[in-house]
Every structure is written in C-alpha cells, then in structure tokens.
Amino acid sequence: MAMEQAAAKPDHTAFLNTLQRYGDAARAALLERIPMAEPYAHLYGPMRAYIENSGKGLRPALLIATCKAFGGREEDALPSAAVIELLHNAFLIHDDIEDVSDFRRGRPCLHHEIGVPLAINMGDAMQTMALRLLRGNLSTLSPRTGVRVVAEFDHLLKESMEGQALELGMIRDNTLDIGPADYLRMTLKKTCWYSFIQPCRIGALIARPNDVASGRLQLDDFNAFGFFLGAAFQIQDDVLNLIGSQQKYGKEIGGDIYEGKRTLMLARLAKLADLDERDKLHSFLAKPRAARSETEISWVLNRMQAHDCICYAQRAARNLLEAAQKAFDPLFCDAQPEDRQFISDCMEYMISRDV
Amino acid sequence: MAMEQAAAKPDHTAFLNTLQRYGDAARAALLERIPMAEPYAHLYGPMRAYIENSGKGLRPALLIATCKAFGGREEDALPSAAVIELLHNAFLIHDDIEDVSDFRRGRPCLHHEIGVPLAINMGDAMQTMALRLLRGNLSTLSPRTGVRVVAEFDHLLKESMEGQALELGMIRDNTLDIGPADYLRMTLKKTCWYSFIQPCRIGALIARPNDVASGRLQLDDFNAFGFFLGAAFQIQDDVLNLIGSQQKYGKEIGGDIYEGKRTLMLARLAKLADLDERDKLHSFLAKPRAARSETEISWVLNRMQAHDCICYAQRAARNLLEAAQKAFDPLFCDAQPEDRQFISDCMEYMISRDV
Numbered sequence: 001m002a003m004e005q006a007a008a009k010p011d012h013t014a015f016l017n018t019l020q021r022y023g024d025a026a027r028a029a030l031l032e033r034i035p036m037a038e039p040y041a042h043l044y045g046p047m048r049a050y051i052e053n054s055g056k057g058l059r060p061a062l063l064i065a066t067c068k069a070f071g072g073r074e075e076d077a078l079p080s081a082a083v084i085e086l087l088h089n090a091f092l093i094h095d096d097i098e099d100v101s102d103f104r105r106g107r108p109c110l111h112h113e114i115g116v117p118l119a120i121n122m123g124d125a126m127q128t129m130a131l132r133l134l135r136g137n138l139s140t141l142s143p144r145t146g147v148r149v150v151a152e153f154d155h156l157l158k159e160s161m162e163g164q165a166l167e168l169g170m171i172r173d174n175t176l177d178i179g180p181a182d183y184l185r186m187t188l189k190k191t192c193w194y195s196f197i198q199p200c201r202i203g204a205l206i207a208r209p210n211d212v213a214s215g216r217l218q219l220d221d222f223n224a225f226g227f228f229l230g231a232a233f234q235i236q237d238d239v240l241n242l243i244g245s246q247q248k249y250g251k252e253i254g255g256d257i258y259e260g261k262r263t264l265m266l267a268r269l270a271k272l273a274d275l276d277e278r279d280k281l282h283s284f285l286a287k288p289r290a291a292r293s294e295t296e297i298s299w300v301l302n303r304m305q306a307h308d309c310i311c312y313a314q315r316a317a318r319n320l321l322e323a324a325q326k327a328f329d330p331l332f333c334d335a336q337p338e339d340r341q342f343i344s345d346c347m348e349y350m351i352s353r354d355v
Numbered sequence: 356m357a358m359e360q361a362a363a364k365p366d367h368t369a370f371l372n373t374l375q376r377y378g379d380a381a382r383a384a385l386l387e388r389i390p391m392a393e394p395y396a397h398l399y400g401p402m403r404a405y406i407e408n409s410g411k412g413l414r415p416a417l418l419i420a421t422c423k424a425f426g427g428r429e430e431d432a433l434p435s436a437a438v439i440e441l442l443h444n445a446f447l448i449h450d451d452i453e454d455v456s457d458f459r460r461g462r463p464c465l466h467h468e469i470g471v472p473l474a475i476n477m478g479d480a481m482q483t484m485a486l487r488l489l490r491g492n493l494s495t496l497s498p499r500t501g502v503r504v505v506a507e508f509d510h511l512l513k514e515s516m517e518g519q520a521l522e523l524g525m526i527r528d529n530t531l532d533i534g535p536a537d538y539l540r541m542t543l544k545k546t547c548w549y550s551f552i553q554p555c556r557i558g559a560l561i562a563r564p565n566d567v568a569s570g571r572l573q574l575d576d577f578n579a580f581g582f583f584l585g586a587a588f589q590i591q592d593d594v595l596n597l598i599g600s601q602q603k604y605g606k607e608i609g610g611d612i613y614e615g616k617r618t619l620m621l622a623r624l625a626k627l628a629d630l631d632e633r634d635k636l637h638s639f640l641a642k643p644r645a646a647r648s649e650t651e652i653s654w655v656l657n658r659m660q661a662h663d664c665i666c667y668a669q670r671a672a673r674n675l676l677e678a679a680q681k682a683f684d685p686l687f688c689d690a691q692p693e694d695r696q697f698i699s700d701c702m703e704y705m706i707s708r709d710v
Contacts, residue, residue: 039517042524094479098472117453117523120475124449125516127479131486132509143498154487161480162394168472169397 010352015345022064022081023057025074030082033133046114047122050089053105058346060085063199065342069335070217072207079137080149080202083130087153087194090126091160093119098168099259100289103252145209149202152219156198163190170262174285176278178267180316184231186262192230197223225331228324233350235317238263239310242301244354254297260285264316268309269300277303321351365707370700377419377436378412380429385437388488401469402477405444408460413701415440418554420697424690425572427562434492435504435557438485442508442549445481446515448474453523454614455644458607500564504557507574511553518545525617529641531633533622535671539586541617547585555581580686583679588705590672593618594665597656599709609652615640619671623664624655632658676706 030051035044060081067077095101096109097116103109111119134153138146166186170178200222204212211217241256242265256263273281281303284296304310324347332340385406390399415436422432450456451464452471458464466474489508493501521541525533555577559567566572596611597620611618628636636658639651659665679702687695 039520039524042527043517043520094475098475115523115527118520118527120449120453121516121519121523124479124482125513125520127482128509128512128516131505132513135505135509150486150490154483154490157483158480158487161476161483162398164476165394165398165473165480168470168476169394172397172470172473 010348012345012349015342015349018342019056019061022061025078026057026060026081026085027051027054029078030085033082042118043122043125047126050110054085054089055105057085059088059195059199062196062346063203065339066200066203067207069332069339069343070204070207071336076140076206077203079133079140080206083133083153084199086126086133087130090123093123099261101255101259141206142209144213145205148205152198152202152205156194159189159193166190167262171260174282176270176282178262178270183264183267187231187234188227191234192227196230197226200226221331225324225327228320228327229347229350232317232320232324235264235313236351238265239313240354242310254301257297257300258289258292264313265304265309268312269304269307272307273303317351321347365703367700367704370697370704373697374411374416377416380433381412381415381436381440382406382409384433385440388437397473398477398480402481405465409440409444410460412440414443414550414554417551417701418558420694421555421558422562424687424694424698425559425562426691431495431561432558434488434495435561438488438508439554441481441488442485445478448478454616456610456614496561497564499568500560503560507553507557507560511549514544514548521545522617526615529637531625531637533617538619538622542586542589543582546589547582551585552578552581576686580679580682583675583682584702584705587672587675587679590619590668591706593620594668595709597665609656612652612655613644613647619668620659620664623667624659624662627662628658672706676702
C-alpha cells in the first residue's frame with residue numbers, strides 16, 4: 001500500500017534538486033551582499049539568519065531558469081534573483097505583522113522573536129537594500145538593460161503594495177461579497193506579479209536584451225502565463241493552510257481563518273451560506289483575532305466542507321494550471337530543453353505539492 | 356508685558372514664509388506624482404491626505420534652499436525635494452507604530468485611523484514610490500548626476516534604517532548606559548543624514564554637478580554642518596516633548612517617556628541617578644508601555660528636573676548649534692545671499708522654536 005502510494009505520487013526529485021540549487025545560488029549571492037556590520041544584533045544579524053532560514057527560493061529559481069531557457073547565463077541572472085528573494089523575505093516579515101500571523105517556516109514569526117518595532121524596521125531595511133543591490137547590478141548589465149530591469153522591479157513593488165492594500169482593505173471593511181473576479185484581481189496584484197510574472201519577464205530580459213529592445217521578444221507575453229500559474233499557486237497555498245500538515249507546511253493549520261484572510265474558499269462560503277450562516281460568519285470575522293475561538297474556526301472549516309468550498313477551490317486551481325500549461329507551450333517552444341523542463345515541472349509541482 | 360515678550364522673541368516671519376513656500380512647492384510636486392487611482396480608499400486616498408496634512412517641510416526646504424544658494428534652479432531641485440518629503444512621511448508612519456505613539460500633528464497617528472496593517476503597507480508603498488519618483492527624476496538630470504542623486508538617497512535610507520535599529524535595539528534591550536557619543540552616533544544615523552546632511556548634499560549636487568564631478572565642490576564638507584544642526588534639532592525636539600505645549604507641538608507631552616525613547620535627557624538621568632533611582636527607572640522602562648502610569652511619568656520628569664537634565668540638554672543643543680554656525684560660514688560664504696539667509700535663519704529657528 002505504501003509502495004502504491006509512492007508510485008502514484010509524481011516524482012519531483014529532479015525538479016526539487018534544481019530548485020534547491022538555484023535557490024541556494026540566489027541565497028548565497030544575497031548573503032554576500034548583506035553586510036557583516038553594525039548594527040549587527042538588531043539589524044544585519046537577524047537579517048542574515050532570516051535569509052539563511054528562508055524557503056525554497058521559488059522566485060529566484062524561476063528567474064534563473066527563464067533566463068537560461070532563453071539562452072542567458074546564470075551568473076547574469078543571479079543579482080536580480082538575489083533581489084527578488086530579498087524582496088520576498090521583506091514582504092513576508094511585514095505580511096506576518098499585518099496578518100497577525102504566529103508561525104512561518106515551522107517557527108515563530110520574526111516579530112515574535114525580535115519584537116514588532118525591530119521587525120518592521122528590518123523589513124524596511126531589506127526593501128531599501130533592494131535599491132542598493134539593483135544599483136550594483138547596473139555595472140554588469142548594459143545601461144539600457146539595467147534601466148529596464150529597475151523598471152520591472154519598480155512595477156512589481158507597485159503591484160504588490162496595491163494588492164496588499166486590496167486584501168487588507170477587505171479584511172478591515174469585513175467585506176464578504178467577493179466574486180471570483182475580485183479574488184483573481186487581488187491575487188494577480190499581491191502574488192502573481194512579484195512571484196511569477198516578473199521573475200519570468202526579468203529572466204527573459206536579461207537573456208535577450210536586444211530582442212526585447214527591438215520588440216522581437218514581447219515581455220507582456222509572459223503576463224497571462226504567470227497570472228494563471230500564480231493564481232493556481234496561491235489557491236493551492238491557501239488550500240494547504242486548511243488541509244495540510246502543520247509540520248510540512250510550517251504554519252498553523254487554519255491560520256488563514258484565524259486571520260480572516262479572504263481566500264477563494266472564504267469567498268465561496270460567503271456566497272453559498274444561508275442567511276444564518278452568513279450572519280454568523282460576518283460576526284465571527286468582525287471580531288478581533290484574539291477573540292476568535294477554536295470552536296469558531298472548526299465551524300468555519302466545517303461549513304466550507306459542507307458547501308464544497310475546498311473542492312471548488314481545488315478545481316479552480318486545476319483549471320488555472322491547465323490555462324498556464326496552454327500558455328506555456330508557445331511561450332517556451334524554442335527554449336533550451338533543460339530549463340524548459342524545470343519550468344514545466346514547476347507547474348505540476350504547484351498543484352501536487354503538499355508542502 | 357505682552358509686547359515686551361513679543362519684542363524679546365526672535366522674529367521668524369521671513370524664515371517661516373519662505374519655509375512655507377518651499378514646503379508647499381515640494382508638497383505640490385509630490386501630490387502631482389501620487390496616483391488618483393485604485394486602490395484609493397485603502398492606499399492612495401489616505402496617502403494623499405497624509406501628505407496634505409504634513410508638517411513644515413523642513414527637509415525639502417533645506418534641499419531647495421541649498422540648491423538655490425549654490426546657484427541652482429528651484430525646478431531642478433523640486434523632484435528630489437518631493438522624494439525627501441515622501442520618505443520623511445513614510446518614516447514617520449512606521450516610526451509611530453514602532454514607538455507605539457498616539458498623536459502626530461495634533462491628531463491620532465495614522466495607524467489609529469486606518470489600522471496597523473494598512474498603515475505598515477502605506478509606509479511600504481511610499482518607500483517604494485520613492486524609487487519610482489527617482490527614476491522619473493533621471494530624465495531631467497544628466498545621467499551622471501542622476502546616478503549620483505540616487506546614490507545619495509540610497510545612503511540616507513541605509514543610515515536611517517541603521518539608526519532606527521540602534522534606537523529600537525536600546526529600547527528592546529532596556530539599555531541605560533548611553534554615553535553622549537552613543538547618543539550622538541544614533542542621532543547622526545537616524546536623524547541627521549536624512550533630515551539635514553543629505554538634503555544639503557543633494558541640493559548642492561543638483562546645483563553644481565560639474566564641480567562635484569571635478570572635485571571642486573566636496574559634498575563631504577556638508578557632513579559636519581548637517582550633523583551639528585541635526586543633533587541640535589533632535590535634542591530641541593525631544594526637549595519640546597517634555598516641556599512644550601501639546602497644542603503647538605501636536606504630540607502628547609511626555610510621550611517620549613511613555614515610549615521609553617532614549618533621549619539625551621534620559622541618558623543623562625540614568626548617569627546621574629543614585630542607585631535607588633536607577634533601579635526604579637530601569638524597572639519602569641522594563642514595563643510594556645501600557646503598564647506605565649502617569650504617576651511614573653511625572654516621577655521621571657521630576658527626576659530629570661532634579662538632576663538638571665533638561666538644562667543640560669538645552670546647553671548641548673546650544674553648543675551644537677554654535678558648532679553648526681561655525682561650520683556654516685566657510686561653507687556658504689560664496690552662496691547666493693537670499694537662500695544663505697534662509698539657512699542661517701533656519702539654524703536659529705531650530706533652537707528658539709517652541710513648536
């Protein structure tokens with residue numbers, strides 16, 4: 001039985017090995033650029049520790065793989081890969097404070113370790129360090145390409161902050177009427193640009209600056225692909241928060257419900273709930289987080305299951321993944337096979353992962 | 356008697372009018388660049404309101420005045436002046452959360468109005484918008500000057516975050532042994548670079564890019580001046596927090612004591628306190644802010660007065676101001692008279708202001 005299960009599960013070994021290698025390379029490039037300097041105890045020390053303990057490195061890996069798939073060199077992509085990983089970590093630190101989260105990567109969130117004030121400041125320092133690293137980057141790229149890379153980062157920062165405002169605004173206003181289009185727009189802005197679309201665009205831009213300048217390579221062609229893939233990723237991530245294993249997932253299960261996060265499942269539940277359920281859900285979400293009880297979390301989860309909201313979200317993720325796969329084929333048809341395969345595997349992994 | 360008082364008080368009218376004019380120009384340039392776009396209710400709306408209600412505009416005024424004093428044009432300085440005002444406001448929003456402050460500019464802090472999550476995100480969006488505005492700036496400056504201006508902003512961001520880490524770290528560790536050198540180093544980093552030194556440097560750089568490139572104008576010559584002036588400003592600001600008028604000052608009087616802020620007065624009190632006083636001070640500062648009582652605040656203030664800490668700080672501010680005045684004369688001797696006068700008045704205002 002155990003063997004059958006093992007056989008049925010897709011083998012992600014090759015993908016995960018490459019992911020690890022690209023992620024490690026970006027992390028190493030990033031750590032090289034973080035000062036071993038004062039103030040160490042309250043800034044650069046915890047910053048280095050946070051990066052050393054960081055996640056899989058999906059975003060830098062996607063950037064490096066896209067660059068190589070389009071004929072570029074890994075070393076040319078590394079500085080930008082380091083910047084995207086830096087920004088991702090900066091976002092997580094502030095997100096965890098904004099969402100009143102408790103766990104990340106299997107341990108207490110940074111603000112529980114060093115306090116909210118120093119954690120806010122560390123996130124700020126990492127965001128502004130991105131500007132510094134991008135300036136350093138300009139020496140290896142041509143001036144024209146360097147300026148374009150900065151514009152890509154500028155855009156992803158703008159979209160991410162706007163997306164975060166949409167999400168936090170819905171929580172603050174206790175908005176329950178969230179249609180699929182609202183959900184997807186928020187996800188496009190808060191997740192897809194910085195995690196998927198722009199890593200591909202920046203990778204391709206670094207690989208083929210002349211084709212981008214001449215218009216032979218249109219960076220906008222990556223937008224639909226990255227949007228579909230990113231939305232599938234986000235929905236699956238939110239599903240894992242409900243049904244995953246805390247040990248593997250590294251966050252508390254059901255944490256999103258505690259946080260009142262506007263997931264596709266919550267939006268679906270609000271739509272299908274009868275009047276009594278909707279009132280109860282609304283009152284629950286109007287409470288401050290600390291006032292939400294375990295019994296209430298179980299009730300929300302139970303109602304999501306009764307209304308088939310989790311299966312609905314899983315189907316949506318699967319459909320979005322299929323759309324990403326369709327967008328992928330023409331986009332990467334002439335790409336270098338090895339990294340083309342990595343990105344193809346990445347898509348499947350997005351949905352079948354349990355961690 | 357009333358007339359005598361009015362006569363004894365230095366007349367800041369001309370200075371304040373110019374300050375208002377430069378501040379308004381920078382604010383207008385900044386508001387032009389903040390989108391009137393979605394997400395409005397939770398991002399750009401409150402951002403515009405925050406800027407519209409912002410302070411005196413000291414930093415952009417100093418930048419514009421230095422630029423003009425060195426022969427530059429106001430319109431060339433405006434984009435950088437807008438960026439420095441944007442960053443200042445972004446810092447204040449996060450600082451107020453980090454310091455657990457309640458009042459700013461005579462009204463509740465932003466995080467009390469829109470909540471901590473949206474306030475953190477708004478500060479982030481403003482910080483990253485600075486990068487966008489700087490990119491836009493590059494079109495009006497020559498590429499070489501543009502790159503130098505970005506480097507100046509990069510440096511001020513680094514110093515400010517490092518200085519903030521020093522200050523927040525001392526509060527978190529409940530450090531009491533803070534010598535004058537520690538205090539001045541922290542103030543140099545968290546206040547002087549972004550508020551005084553770099554506005555002068557950037558103004559001069561925009562006015563005389565060729566002299567800076569050739570080495571005829573050394574931007575480092577502004578460092579000592581801006582440091583002395585900035586430290587005098589910060590000490591006076593902290594003194595006003597203890598003895599000012601809440602109505603004029605716009606923050607709660609004694610708020611810094613509630614926050615456990617490491618001011619020169621607190622450092623001096625810790626040094627002069629007897630063992631019992633020191634123990635009591637240490638225990639008071641070890642409490643979370645909400646547990647600090649009005650009686651305790653009064654006791655700290657009373658001990659500061661008993662040990663002459665406030666007069667000590669006022670003397671220090673006066674000495675620093677004199678050092679700034681000495682550094683000013685050779686630095687601005689060939690400067691255009693009108694803006695030279697403005698900066699000279701600015702120094703006097705730093706100390707004699709009550710608001």
